[in-house]
Amino acid sequence: MTHGTHFVVMGVSGTGKSTVAEPLARRLGLAFAEADDFHPDSNVAKMSAGTALTDEDRQPWLESLAAWITEHDRRGTSTVMACSALKRSYRDILRSAAPDVRFLHLDTTTDVIAARLRERTDHFMPETLLRSQKSTLEPLADDEPGATLDIAPPAEEVIERAARIVSAATGSEPASRD
Numbered sequence: 047m048t049h050g051t052h053f054v055v056m057g058v059s060g061t062g063k064s065t066v067a068e069p070l071a072r073r074l075g076l077a078f079a080e081a082d083d084f085h086p087d088s089n090v091a092k093m094s095a096g097t098a099l100t101d102e103d104r105q106p107w108l109e110s111l112a113a114w115i116t117e118h119d120r121r122g123t124s125t126v127m128a129c130s131a132l133k134r135s136y137r138d139i140l141r142s143a144a145p146d147v148r149f150l151h152l153d154t155t156t157d158v159i160a161a162r163l164r165e166r167t168d169h170f171m172p173e174t175l176l177r178s179q180k181s182t183l184e185p186l187a188d189d190e191p192g193a194t195l196d197i198a199p200p201a202e203e204v205i206e207r208a209a210r211i212v213s214a215a216t217g218s219e220p221a222s223r224d
């Protein structure tokens with residue numbers, strides 16, 4: 047059976063997961079999932095009201111994301127997903143989906159992220175949850191396949207660096223510029 051290679055673009059709210067992951071997938075011709083679209087309405091309502099999700103809230107959501115990866119892996123399709131994947135235990139669920147699941151952790155200073163969240167107006171996630179997201183975050187450990195990217199530079203530069211990493215792993219060539 048031919049397997050795919052699966053990259054999860056992770057990080058706290060406002061680090062640019064959606065900004066980076068979607069063009070990255072498009073550029074390399076890979077299947078894409080936005081994990082926010084998999085949240086049940088109850089989770090979105092909770093976050094919109096400024097309450098952080100619990101492990102119990104996140105469990106079925108993570109299982110549905112893992113199922114999406116498995117479905118593509120069975121077809122031998124490589125994928126890119128934008129997903130917070132804040133804790134190692136959450137990443138373990140995603141890693142259990144297929145033999146080759148890797149993570150790209152988008153990170154920078156809290157000040158930069160907070161400033162970007164303040165400017166973002168078209169999203170349910172309030173800036174007030176950044177503190178909880180940061181305290182929940184467990185960065186990638188040495189034994190977790192993947193890389194950490196500084197997202198202080200312009201988005202295009204971050205996408206380029208991510209594309210080089212993903213392209214080397216999946217063998218997918220950039221199709222065209224966005």
Ligand SMILES: Nc1ncnc2c1ncn2[C@@H]1O[C@H](COP(=O)(O)OP(=O)(O)OP(=O)(O)O)[C@@H](O)[C@H]1O
Pocket residue numbers: 057058059060061062063064065066082128130162163165166169171197198199200201202204
């Ligand atoms: N490298 C960058 N430089 C400048 N602005 C950026 C960069 N990356 C993202 N942004 C902006 O920061 C904001 C947050 O980005 P985005 O919505 O992609 O983050 P996210 O991690 O998907 O957030 P969430 O988890 O809350 O959905 C957006 O307004 C986006 O345009």
Ligand SMILES: O=C(O)[C@H](O)[C@@H](O)[C@H](O)[C@H](O)CO
Pocket residue numbers: 058059060081082093099104129130131132171179
């Ligand atoms: O695990 C979580 O708390 C959620 O995934 C959040 O991170 C939000 O979904 C996301 O940040 C908003 O897009």
